[in-house]
Amino acid sequence: MWSFHSPTKIFFGEHVLDKEKHSLALLGKRCLVVTGRTSSKANGSLQELLEALESLDIEYVIWDQIGENPTFEQIEEAVEMTRKEKTDFVVGVGGGSPMDASKAIAVLLKNQNLNVEDLYRSETYSEALPICTVPTTSGTGSETTQYSVLTDREGFKKGLSSTAIFPRFSFVDYRYTVTMSEGLTRATGLDALSHAVEGFISKRSSLVSDAIALKSIEIIRDYLPRVLSEPNSKEFRENMMIASTMAGIVISQTGTTMAHALGYPLSTFKSVKHGEANAAFLHNVVELARKEVPQKVEMLYRVLQSDISEFLLKVEFHLQVKLNEDEIKTWTKRALRASHMKSTPGTYTEELILKMYREVGRH
Ligand SMILES: [Fe+2]
CATH class of the missing domain: 1.20.1090.10 (Dehydroquinate synthase-like - alpha domain)
Incomplete structure (x- = not known):
């Protein structure tokens, strides 16, 4: 027996954020952008996302403090600092770390009674704020998955899985990957x-x-x-x-x-x-x-x-x-x-x- 469930709508191609930005307007009027400190600024993805949001009159708040292998503490900090902004949806921009973080943040913003540990008990929630992703590396696949991998308080990576965190839309444009180093x-x-x-x-x-x-x-x-x-x-x-x-x-x-x-x-x-x-x-x-x-x-x-x-x-x-x-x-x-x-x-x-x-x- 098997099943196949892949609900994310993927927009793939050059300048796809601009061409398909109207989808974002379906998700609300206030957006939380979750990203890292540097690469999304260097590869143009953040700027193009912000231009798309502005052209649709969607207000945004940027949280750009997500590092590699995001920790429970980083997620808690992001949620605490952005909760009062009352955003309608979340966009994760970057590699696997910001995308995975955006998913965890979207659950905790929607379910204010939960803490980070509860994310691993997927029976405690069935909804998140709508999630979009803009991947800027070609590897993680987070733009199409219901997974988020975080680093727990003992330093171990721990993956969570919930259908609530499948991205609603993913805007996949290879142009953002051209600046990746050989090692990355x-x-x-x-x-x-x-x-x-x-x-x-x-x-x-x-x-x-x-x-x-x-x-x-x-x-x-x-x-x-x-x-x-x-x-x-x-x-x-x-x-x-x-x-x-x-x-x-x-x-x-x-x-x-x-x-x-x-x-x-x-x-x-x-x-x-x-x-x-x-x-x-x-x-x-x-x-x-x-x-x-x-x-x-x-x-x-x-x-x-x-x-x-x-x-x-x-x-x-x-x-x-x-x-x-x-x-x-x-x-x-x-x-x-x-x-x-x-x-x-x-x-x-x-x-x-x-x-x-x-x-x-x-x-
Ligand atoms: Fe992987």
């Missing part, structure tokens, strides 16, 4: 690859999600290596944007797998970019899936025209991180309790996870 292009591209690959092997996959996943993998195969060598190419950037949005749709149906669960502590405690943290485990996760879904793994390698580690070499991914035994043991215990385990094919023992962390942390 690689890391976000590898996040998109992880989403498509993990979604494809997931126990929750369906024929419909598989079709989208395989197409996304094919596009990433062709365009990630090329965009890394020609970052100004419109064609290459646009294709990576398509692939990452498609991969987002995949995980909105399947969730992610152990590659994401194992990667989370590398991001919060070792400052490894999210996409690279997943990629570090992706080859082993796929190889472990082989026992349960051998035909799928073969098909994946056929489409990718290599295995995962060969592709990672092709895009010059080399992770350098040092992990100590205490860290490895703590993270392994946590990974064994991760909800991702249920949807990941293959058998994960404590020994095996310890080994996987030791392998990654050897460099």
